[in-house]
Amino acid sequence: DTGVSQDPRHKITKRGQNVTFRCDPISEHNRLYWYRQTLGQGPEFLTYFQNEAQLEKSRLLSDRFSAERPKGSFSTLEIQRTEQGDSAMYLCASSSTSTSYEQYFGPGTRLTVT
């Protein structure tokens, strides 16, 4: 296991298009987090899964954003009708009780909306 992976690493899309990102956590980790990071800011919490259950979702997340973790393993984050303000780095992290819930981050997906 090489750690948390994210795909794609970069995505350029036109305003109004839908995009989907994938995160593969470390295999034994039951917790999974999504964050968004814009230039000059720290990661901003979007949502959290414990196994397949989405237990927390930021109020900042509009209805255009949806996340799933269907089998408690990989997760997807979809953004519908993208806007230029959605341009950011999208980070995924995972953790478990064995790591005392230390979050391990993926490399991120950089989204550019033109």
Next chain:
Amino acid sequence: AQRVTQPEKLLSVFKGAPVELKCNYSYSGSPELFWYVQYSRQRLQLLLRHISRESIKGFTADLNKGETSFHLKKPFAQEEDSAMYYCALEGGGFKTIFGAGTRLFVKA
């Protein structure tokens, strides 16, 4: 409201000098506090957490509940410490709040 403030965007020190990266937080309960670090072209990773009271790579951080601070300190900075540092808070639930980060630059 939960908030983490890192007042310095950039901190530049000479090699061998002491370094202190400031972090103040706002939270009504008993938070868990962390420092994360991102070296150039690497992923964000945990540096230390307050409950473990460890010294990692010579860095320490003390939680001061009276001043609601969790400053990161190192007595003698090294060039390899140059990185982006983020203070983070985990309050009730599973939401982690990050500060805006401080870029540390250690000059030779």
